Amino acid sequence: MKRLFAILATLAFSVLASGPAAAQATSAAKERVVIQVSTPEQRIWNQALNYVENLQELYGKDNVEIEIVALGWGIGMLKFDSPLATRVADSLKRGAKLQACEVTMGRQKLTKQDMLPDIGYVKAGLGQIIKRQKEGWSYISG
Amino acid sequence: MKRLFAILATLAFSVLASGPAAAQATSAAKERVVIQVSTPEQRIWNQALNYVENLQELYGKDNVEIEIVALGWGIGMLKFDSPLATRVADSLKRGAKLQACEVTMGRQKLTKQDMLPDIGYVKAGLGQIIKRQKEGWSYISG
Amino acid sequence: MKRLFAILATLAFSVLASGPAAAQATSAAKERVVIQVSTPEQRIWNQALNYVENLQELYGKDNVEIEIVALGWGIGMLKFDSPLATRVADSLKRGAKLQACEVTMGRQKLTKQDMLPDIGYVKAGLGQIIKRQKEGWSYISG
Numbered sequence A, B, C: 001m002k003r004l005f006a007i008l009a010t011l012a013f014s015v016l017a018s019g020p021a022a023a024q025a026t027s028a029a030k031e032r033v034v035i036q037v038s039t040p041e042q043r044i045w046n047q048a049l050n051y052v053e054n055l056q057e058l059y060g061k062d063n064v065e066i067e068i069v070a071l072g073w074g075i076g077m078l079k080f081d082s083p084l085a086t087r088v089a090d091s092l093k094r095g096a097k098l099q100a101c102e103v104t105m106g107r108q109k110l111t112k113q114d115m116l117p118d119i120g121y122v123k124a125g126l127g128q129i130i131k132r133q134k135e136g137w138s139y140i141s142g
Helices: A002-018 A020-029 A042-059 A072-078 A085-093 A102-107 A125-134 B002-018 B020-029 B042-059 B072-078 B085-093 B102-107 B125-134 C002-018 C020-029 C042-059 C072-078 C085-093 C102-107 C125-134
Strands: A031-037 A064-070 A097-101 A120-122 A138-141 B031-037 B064-070 B097-101 B120-122 B138-141 C031-037 C064-070 C097-101 C120-122 C138-141
Touching: A031 A042, A031 A072, A031 A125, A031 B125, A042 A064, A042 A072, A042 A085, A042 B072, A042 B102, A042 B125, A064 A072, A064 A125, A072 A097, A072 A102, A072 C042, A085 A097, A097 A102, A097 A125, A102 A120, A102 A125, A102 C042, A120 A125, A125 A138, A125 C031, A125 C042, A125 C138, A138 B125, B031 B042, B031 B072, B031 B125, B031 C125, B042 B064, B042 B072, B042 B085, B042 C072, B042 C102, B042 C125, B064 B072, B064 B125, B072 B097, B072 B102, B085 B097, B097 B102, B097 B125, B102 B120, B102 B125, B120 B125, B125 B138, B138 C125, C031 C042, C031 C072, C031 C125, C042 C064, C042 C072, C042 C085, C064 C072, C064 C125, C072 C097, C072 C102, C085 C097, C097 C102, C097 C125, C102 C120, C102 C125, C120 C125, C125 C138
Parallel strands: A031 A064, A031 A138, A064 A097, A097 A120, B031 B064, B031 B138, B064 B097, B097 B120, C031 C064, C031 C138, C064 C097, C097 C120
Antiparallel strands: none
16 A cells, blocks of 8 residues: 555656646746847847847846847858947847857858857757757747 | 545546646637737738738637737837728727737837827737747747 | 556556657657748748758758748749749758648739649648647748
């Protein structure tokens, strides 16, 4: 009988620990948002950087993880000659991650020397966005 | 022994009630779609309003909840001088919610007097889209 | 007592089989990505076709299902006179699905004779994207 209760307890625990309730609790703890930047328009790049400020103000800086993934036509936001270099640096200082897509860099023959300092790199921008979605991050198209 | 069965029954019920099956049943009942409008292009605003008609035709007017969130460069769709004022009014009459982002309004020094009548307001457009995604709404970038 | 263990075993099995772990296992088996194309810009159409190549390279051609849904302002990508006809044919040969939205075709008085060969058709582009999201596909805005 004791063994039976032990099994029950284990089972109940695994339900509670791995079920939707647990997932909800985790995501309530900290917001996580991945933002896609894939257009060549500077006003859209600017807007994505506004999003960093807005989200930090909304949730509190320590309660939200923000990752901007620049790929395709959006890669220019993170290039060395980006018109938004100062704002990019500010977003990094605020704790947001800005990730450049290495597939895009390869297509455009860009190396890390061509990019802004302190940014991050991901093997494939699309793959990163897909991975984040599957990890439960909210997805925002820039 | 009776108590044991009671525990088992409770456990089984909680699995059935909170599991993926329950989530699916809820979402099958009524489609819920949140549409982001964050570009300054009128043709994209127009398209978002087309989406309202299309979704209501597809699912039946009473079987779908639609919320358009206008933020950033998209806020103009809901301003008093919007070139789409008539279509916005029509979408509201159809039962769609059109929500203006108050963060954007603050940045652009807009008050409710500057906006179209009968629209809704959300504290933060991004926050609303994220909230809807977490509630299981489908997300469409306008 | 034996019956009790049988109930326990059934319960444990149903938890393991229908829970998040199972969902993860399924999605790990094959990536599934739906891409929305709804802007009139050729550079964005081109980019969506790049995505097909990138995703197949990233995951391996047999490990990813890709569906591009062209609707609204994006329908031109799949019209007979599309500037990207050759690239569309190549994407089809690679195994991607390219779906034209019949709601959009109706609005623009287009018939299948006006469209590129071998593409697919969906009753409603938005409905297809929503359906895919609910089936667990990753969503990318083009």
